[in-house]
Amino acid sequence: MSPDLPPLIELAGVGFGRSGRVILADVDWRLAAGERWAVLGPNGCGKSTLLKIAIGMLWPTSGTVRRLGHDRVDLQAFRRRIGWITDTVAEHVPPREPVLDTVLSGLFGQLGLTLFEGMTIDDRDRAHAGGLLERLGCGALVDRTFGMLSQGERRKVLVARALVAAPLCLVLDEPCAGMDPGAREGFLGWLGTMLRETAGPAVILVTHHIEEILPEFAGTLVLRQGRVLARGRTADVLGPRTLEALYGARVDRLVTCAGRIWPIWHGLAEDAAAAAGETPS
Numbered sequence: 001m002s003p004d005l006p007p008l009i010e011l012a013g014v015g016f017g018r019s020g021r022v023i024l025a026d027v028d029w030r031l032a033a034g035e036r037w038a039v040l041g042p043n044g045c046g047k048s049t050l051l052k053i054a055i056g057m058l059w060p061t062s063g064t065v066r067r068l069g070h071d072r073v074d075l076q077a078f079r080r081r082i083g084w085i086t087d088t089v090a091e092h093v094p095p096r097e098p099v100l101d102t103v104l105s106g107l108f109g110q111l112g113l114t115l116f117e118g119m120t121i122d123d124r125d126r127a128h129a130g131g132l133l134e135r136l137g138c139g140a141l142v143d144r145t146f147g148m149l150s151q152g153e154r155r156k157v158l159v160a161r162a163l164v165a166a167p168l169c170l171v172l173d174e175p176c177a178g179m180d181p182g183a184r185e186g187f188l189g190w191l192g193t194m195l196r197e198t199a200g201p202a203v204i205l206v207t208h209h210i211e212e213i214l215p216e217f218a219g220t221l222v223l224r225q226g227r228v229l230a231r232g233r234t235a236d237v238l239g240p241r242t243l244e245a246l247y248g249a250r251v252d253r254l255v256t257c258a259g260r261i262w263p264i265w266h267g268l269a270e271d272a273a274a275a276a277g278e279t280p281s
Contacts, residue, residue, distance in 0.1 A: 006069025007032050008168055008202055009054045014063035016049055016226075023049050024226045027063070031169070031202055036195060038205045038213040038234065041223035042247065047206050050223065051171055055082045080109050083162025083201070086173040090154050095147025099138075099157055102146050103129040106161035132160050136194055151179050152187040159194070169202040176212055184212075192216055210238060215259025222246060 007030045016024040024046045031037060031054075039047050052058040053065060056075035067073045083106070092111045093102055104121055105111060133139050138156050141149065149157065155175050162170050175191075176184045195203065195216040205217055213220060213234060220237045222230040224246050230237045238261050240251040250266035 005033050007066070008068060010066040010069075011050075011054065012064045012066075014050075014053060014060045014065060016046075016053060016058065017061050022226055024053070024060075027223075027226075027228055029221055029228070029231065031204070033168070034200070034202055035219060036203045036205075036217045037219040037221060038207065038217040039221045039223065040207060040210065040213065040238075040246075041229075042208050045223045046226040047208075047223055048173065051084075051173070051204065051206065055079055055084075055171075078168075080165070081168040083159075083165070083167040083170045084173065085155065085158045085162060085171065085175060087177060089158055093146045093154075093158075095145065097146050099133070099141045099144050099146060099149070100126065100129055102157055103133060103160045103164050106164040109165070129160070129164055132164055133157075135198070136160050136163075137190060150183060152183045152190075155187055156190060159191075163198075163200070167201045169204065171204045171206065173206045174208075175205070176207070176209070188212060188214060210243065211260055211262045213238070213260065 010030040011027050014024060014027040015022070027050060029050075039050065041047050049058065053060050056065075056067070056073075056079060064071070067078055089111065097105075104125060107125065130139075130142055133142055136156065136159065138153070138160060141153060141157060146154065146157065159170065159172075172191075176187060179187065192214045195214070203217075205213065207213065215234075217234055219232065220230070220234040221228065222237060222242060229246055230242045238254075240254060240263070243251050243263050251263045252266050253264050255262045255264060
């Protein structure tokens with residue numbers, strides 16, 4: 001992306017509190033057009049609050065937020081350019097809605113295309129949505145209804161729904177929540193391919209699982225108790241010291257496979273070997 005373009009989102013000293021409780025404090029972070037960032041931290045550390053403040057769903061109680069280089073923007077228009085993919089979105093898609101209609105609903109920022117009257121859909125729109133599903137490897141889903149899809153397939157369709165509107169940024173908020181290991185690996189494999197082959201919007205992955213951070217996410221922001229513990233290049237950030245401070249457990253070593261990082265927590269190898277009646281290597 002051009003270095004002359006302003007950041008999509010820039011946070012400076014951002015804090016947020018509610019009912020006397022500090023949820024975020026002194027957060028500095030910037031997201032440029034086309035960047036891929038992971039936001040990592042345990043449940044309750046402020047990840048979702050941070051993203052809601054970034055896109056204007058919540059107001060910070062301290063600090064400043066700039067969007068597209070400005071202190072003030074049309075927040076309604078800005079939020080329409082953010083594709084937020086969560087379990088909550090999936091729950092509100094009518095189960096009998098055809099997949100193609102679910103994708104097309106992204107053009108209008110509505111959930112449930114068939115529930116709204118006065119929407120004009122032409123053959124060009126349908127061709128665009130169908131072509132997008134094909135490019136994302138989801139062409140076989142086009143004749144199915146949303147309720148017939150697996151969890152992984154639903155996430156893929158929601159990504160297509162977000163992309164059909166040419167967003168500035170995709171936010172994948174715990175996209176693998178509730179998936180079994182096979183479904184998770186299938187979805188992450190698909191996501192990695194999509195990110196490598198699809199140039200376009202910035203992408204933010206929100207997760208509390210280190211191993212879900214794909215190598216395509218060049219930057220990682222680590223939150224602990226509402227504060228930035230680490231921020232920068234993923235390979236530099238996801239080291240043993242950061243992970244030990246984040247989760248309060250000792251890391252014996254890190255295992256890297258296909259660009260993804262798995263921590264081996266202290267005692268895990270010994271416990272597994274003991275359970276199997278073996279001597280750990």
